[in-house]
Amino acid sequence: MELKVIGTVRSALAEPMEAPKQGPETGQRAVIELDPAWQPALEGFRAGQHLWVLCWFRRTKPFKMRVHPRGDPSRPLRGVLATRSPNRPNPLSLTLVRLVSLEGNRLQVAGLEAVEGTPVLDIKPWVPGIDQPQDEAK
Amino acid sequence: MELKVIGTVRSALAEPMEAPKQGPETGQRAVIELDPAWQPALEGFRAGQHLWVLCWFRRTKPFKMRVHPRGDPSRPLRGVLATRSPNRPNPLSLTLVRLVSLEGNRLQVAGLEAVEGTPVLDIKPWVPGIDQPQDEAK
Numbered sequence: 705m706e707l708k709v710i711g712t713v714r715s716a717l718a719e720p721m722e723a724p725k726q727g728p729e730t731g732q733r734a735v736i737e738l739d740p741a742w743q744p745a746l747e748g749f750r751a752g753q754h755l756w757v758l759c760w761f762r763r764t765k766p767f768k769m770r771v772h773p774r775g776d777p778s779r780p781l782r783g784v785l786a787t788r789s790p791n792r793p794n795p796l797s798l799t800l801v802r803l804v805s806l807e808g809n810r811l812q813v814a815g816l817e818a819v820e821g822t823p824v825l826d827i828k829p830w831v832p833g834i835d836q837p838q839d840e841a842k
Numbered sequence: 843m844e845l846k847v848i849g850t851v852r853s854a855l856a857e858p859m860e861a862p863k864q865g866p867e868t869g870q871r872a873v874i875e876l877d878p879a880w881q882p883a884l885e886g887f888r889a890g891q892h893l894w895v896l897c898w899f900r901r902t903k904p905f906k907m908r909v910h911p912r913g914d915p916s917r918p919l920r921g922v923l924a925t926r927s928p929n930r931p932n933p934l935s936l937t938l939v940r941l942v943s944l945e946g947n948r949l950q951v952a953g954l955e956a957v958e959g960t961p962v963l964d965i966k967p968w969v970p971g972i973d974q975p976q977d978e979a980k
Contacts, residue, residue: 705845705961707845707932708932709843710931710932742923744907744921745908745923745931746921746923746924747919747920747924748920748924748925749921749924754975756936758932758934760843769883781885782885783884785883785884785887785964785965785966786883786886787886788967788969793848793880793883794846794848794896794963794964796934796963796964798896798936802975823843826923826930826931826932826934828936829924829925829926834926834938835938836938837892837938837940837968
């Protein structure tokens with residue numbers, strides 16, 4: 705199981721502490737700079753579409769089995785897998801973003817709270833139906 | 843970037859060819875057997891909840907830059923990242939499942955089309971709002 709870094713996040717966020725918690729209203733802009741070798745693999749993406757971005761969070765804290773959800777000590781400890789904490793057994797992030805523009809190997813996206821230099825492992829289209837609980841799907 | 847296998851899929855599917863394409867209606871049952879060491883990290887999951895399961899697809903085909911969506915040759919070639927093909931630069935799967943039951947380190951789930959023995963890398967709760975395009979969120 706060998707991971708390939710296919711791209712890098714270009715972001716105004718320098719430190720993890722600056723990154724807002726994931727949420728629908730952040731709209732944080734960032735650019736995913738794909739390794740030019742993979743550029744043909746982007747064909748078919750179009751602006752306005754929603755994408756999943758999977759990154760490797762390099763700068764996570766030491767792993768804990770249980771955490772306070774959203775880092776809020778007033779909330780009871782919960783198993784880390786049952787939260788979206790980045791400090792997971794494998795620091796794989798999963799973020800739904802909106803593709804603002806695609807130019808060559810550069811994807812400008814809205815909603816990606818990742819620090820400058822974060823390695824990108826995968827990009828997938830959001831697909832209605834399979835990416836929605838059935839009772840939420842239209 | 844070193845991946846830890848945190849669990850294994852126990853499934854009636856022996857071969858990738860038997861696996862149905864991802865879709866909302868498959869409802870394929872499978873069990874995720876977590877390494878017992880990680881069992882405390884599951885605390886807080888409850889039956890009925892929707893989860894993301896991230897696996898490593900070991901038995902993918904040689905990687906192609908462009909593929910026919912859903913393996914259908916009548917559909918024009920598209921960049922592989924713009925599809926959900928498992929034959930990606932990093933064979934990371936992303937599947938939304940429903941948790942049927944959690945007993946100890948065993949999660950019975952509905953909607954996971956993965957073959958017996960597939961390594962599991964991460965499990966995350968599906969979170970309304972952040973995992974939905976804003977225009978689809980309630």
